[in-house]
Amino acid sequence: MDQTMERAGNFLPRVDEGSANPNAVDRRVVTLTAPASAAAEQYRSLYYRLERMRELRPMKVVALTSAMPGEGKTVTSVNLAMAAARANPERRILLVDADLRRGGVAATLGVRNKTGLAELLSGEVEVRDVVRRFNSTRLALIAAGTPPEEPSQVLASPRMKQFLKAVREGFDEVYVDLPPTLPFADAAILGHQVDGLLLVIRANVTPGKTVHQAVEHLAGAPLLGCVLNGAEVHASPYLKNYEKQR
Ligand SMILES: Nc1ncnc2c1ncn2[C@@H]1O[C@H](COP(=O)(O)OP(=O)(O)O)[C@@H](O)[C@H]1O
Numbered sequence: 001m002d003q004t005m006e007r008a009g010n011f012l013p014r015v016d017e018g019s020a021n022p023n024a025v026d027r028r029v030v031t032l033t034a035p036a037s038a039a040a041e042q043y044r045s046l047y048y049r050l051e052r053m054r055e056l057r058p059m060k061v062v063a064l065t066s067a068m069p070g071e072g073k074t075v076t077s078v079n080l081a082m083a084a085a086r087a088n089p090e091r092r093i094l095l096v097d098a099d100l101r102r103g104g105v106a107a108t109l110g111v112r113n114k115t116g117l118a119e120l121l122s123g124e125v126e127v128r129d130v131v132r133r134f135n136s137t138r139l140a141l142i143a144a145g146t147p148p149e150e151p152s153q154v155l156a157s158p159r160m161k162q163f164l165k166a167v168r169e170g171f172d173e174v175y176v177d178l179p180p181t182l183p184f185a186d187a188a189i190l191g192h193q194v195d196g197l198l199l200v201i202r203a204n205v206t207p208g209k210t211v212h213q214a215v216e217h218l219a220g221a222p223l224l225g226c227v228l229n230g231a232e233v234h235a236s237p238y239l240k241n242y243e244k245q246r
């Protein structure tokens with residue numbers, strides 16, 4: 001593993017053949033499938049808000065979590081990373097699926113999930129074996145891989161720390177799709193190893209109390225803010241007015 005990390009600075013992501021079919025991309029990856037849509041615009045806004053925060057302090061590794069499963073961490077992570085890659089083609093952007101139990105990044109982007117972070121953290125493969133470039137974009141990604149027997153142990157291991165250190169050197173921006181906060185200790189532990197944390201909240205589904213519990217769980221981690229996922233577009237009066245004016 002040490003050797004793996006020594007070489008990790010020299011990332012040459014390979015193109016994944018499995019990603020050649022654009023139809024395999026989930027249509028919810030609107031930053032790619034419908035870049036002119038209002039939804040895609042929201043992800044770009046989120047990205048530019050992060051950019052403004054970066055003017056105040058450098059933030060390379062930004063992770064996303066949510067109180068419960070199914071709130072939209074993966075859809076948000078993928079769209080945010082894609083928005084980043086499209087906005088700054090000269091930057092090296094990496095998306096990492098760290099939800100080892102229910103990794104969804106590969107399926108969302110229509111690529112294979114054979115090897116990924118799980119295999120890397122178990123020492124079976126090297127970083128360069130698992131980093132893939134997504135289609136023709138500048139976006140590099142690491143899938144979750146095959147769920148290990150003890151995901152919490154793997155994520156809390158020194159190897160994960162080393163991995164984050166290595167990707168900090170090899171990339172300009174890293175987005176990490178974390179496990180949900182309340183069922184497991186992982187997000188709270190990893191939340192302390194990243195530069196910023198976003199809490200995804202499923203609009204009209206997650207109770208406020210649950211969100212509060214998640215925030216308490218993450219105490220001390222650099223929580224940047226919340227992302228309200230699945231809100232109705234007409235809930236944004238700014239957008240509605242803008243559409244009317246055209
Ligand atoms: N904004 C959205 N609009 C419509 N469907 C969504 C949205 N966000 C997530 N979903 C759907 O909800 C489900 C859970 O989302 P996902 O991103 O996989 O959640 P998580 O990674 O937090 O478990 C998926 O089927 C996904 O496609």
Ligand SMILES: [Mg+2]
Pocket residue numbers: 073074075099102103104105177
């Ligand atoms: Mg997910």
